[in-house]
Amino acid sequence: MPKAIYDHIYRDLKEKIETEVFGYQELLPSEHTLIQEYGCSRNTVRRAISELASGGYVQSMQGKGVRNIYQPAFQTAFTVGGIESFLESAVRNHQTPRTKVLQFAELEAGEKLSRKTGFPLGASLYYLQRLRYLDDTPLILDHNYFRKDLIPGLTPEIAAHSIYEYLEQTLGFSIATSKRTMTVERVTQIDETYIEMNDYNCMAVITSQTFNDDGIQFEYTQSRHRPDHFQFQDVAVRKKTG
Amino acid sequence: MPKAIYDHIYRDLKEKIETEVFGYQELLPSEHTLIQEYGCSRNTVRRAISELASGGYVQSMQGKGVRNIYQPAFQTAFTVGGIESFLESAVRNHQTPRTKVLQFAELEAGEKLSRKTGFPLGASLYYLQRLRYLDDTPLILDHNYFRKDLIPGLTPEIAAHSIYEYLEQTLGFSIATSKRTMTVERVTQIDETYIEMNDYNCMAVITSQTFNDDGIQFEYTQSRHRPDHFQFQDVAVRKKTG
């Protein structure tokens, strides 16, 4: 719960951009002006602007100003921007989520699994298979591996609701960084068993390693999406070559 | 070409992480120590660390330190992290790139095209269709739209080499922000004409809008990849809910 000043300014400017108080291609007020408006230091204003820039809202131009590059018409519904649980994403998109736990097992990370997941050799893991429904249509098949020692008391009931909520609310444990890889893979027997593929022979696959706020990896997940309901957005900023 | 101090520190620490001078899960030297080592201010050190964090190299923990979360074994070859041209990406992955220009046309942005691409209504555009080979195998089919007024003198010959290089080297014009969307779509007739699909009936599609350093969108591209050679990596950081 950041009540930091820079975060307040960030949210305020973001909202003004989203509601088109500042139009597309317009310049934002100068740093000097914003300092007056918010009654804070230059660093604080700059931090807020810098976060807007990394989110693709604005672009700073030395000597010129800060341009709004946010196009409201391009904001599509089903996004997977930051770290977001299935439940949170569904709610944000006004969809009804449901989860069916297909498998709930415990196992140990052998050499092969350790190399694949990034968990230390011999780690005790939960393995879950979960089918995710949106508005009663099965669309996503998840294979989750969690470190057992970091998630005490995980049950199929919790897994059917929201593991992230359990982590954050009950265990007071927060998610910090997630490294993800997106690929396209052929459908498997299991995919076809649970998901109506409509002739698609591929799945959109997100493989992720997730770290808690101590920098310890507690999750490895392969999330297999039906292609026609998959979308992933991203903003990249070019590094100056030097 | 940033010769900024923070960038020097960033690169230095990044290399020490990549070459395992700092091991996975270890703590980096404290800010205080780094200040001594580099003989600079705390803000400068913090900026370097902050960039490492957003790249998924480290994670800061208040009161504890900064943990290295970089796993060398997980660095796969074919990545599409930041903004990178086809040519640059191929070189980085030690592959031989080749481009064949299939179409080179000029057209005007009508209402439909304007809505699709984000270009202003009536803008004069170049439309290109390009087939991209890696090690002599056709793998990617690009549909590019460029704003003609921003890219004077574009020719099929330039398009066959590298448009980005032309922009940066010849026009002295730099790329700043790119907004991208990844989806999976069914193969089209055109895809199948040029790319050997091996029974795949989908393509991995990256749709991107790219802005120059004046914050003006100069490009809209749909890049269609054969699934078995597509991979996209990403690092996300969880925002504290508040």
Place this chain on the structure above:
DNA sequence: GCCGATTTGTCCGTATGTATC
């Protein structure tokens, strides 16, 4: 549990450089 030392997080004010207009 308390306290002090350490470490990161936030914020301020200022100075100087660079690019634009």
Place this chain on the structure above:
DNA sequence: CGATACATACGGACAAATCGG
């Protein structure tokens, strides 16, 4: 050329979280 705007960097202050004694 001077004025404006963003970029980099410094040094200092205080807060918050952690850790060891």
